Amino acid sequence: MTQILTQLLLAFFISTSFLSATADGPDYFAVRDVAYNDVLWMHTRPDYRSKRIQGIPANVSCIKNFGCSHRWCKVSYKGIIGWVNGRYLGEGGCPSKPY
Numbered sequence: 001m002t003q004i005l006t007q008l009l010l011a012f013f014i015s016t017s018f019l020s021a022t023a024d025g026p027d028y029f030a031v032r033d034v035a036y037n038d039v040l041w042m043h044t045r046p047d048y049r050s051k052r053i054q055g056i057p058a059n060v061s062c063i064k065n066f067g068c069s070h071r072w073c074k075v076s077y078k079g080i081i082g083w084v085n086g087r088y089l090g091e092g093g094c095p096s097k098p099y
């Protein structure tokens with residue numbers, strides 16, 4: 001019984017640490033390596049198979065960083081919070097009044 005409980009707790013901590021994000025890195029990101037006529041998709045979870053919730057245009061640079069975990073970053077764009085593939089993000093700036 002103790003071994004099962006230990007395994008369940010370990011699985012819980014591993015899964016929650018994967019989903020949590022620390023805000024290391026820049027305060028804001030910019031989209032990079034996305035074609036001018038395409039968008040970077042924001043997802044509900046850090047998984048490309050999860051539901052797409054917002055397209056971020058290729059020329060945007062005011063994407064709030066909430067932290068990254070593995071290849072995925074939790075961000076906010078136009079008041080929507082979701083996950084994007086960090087491969088398509090670079091350090092960006094933000095005007096005094098973000099989107």
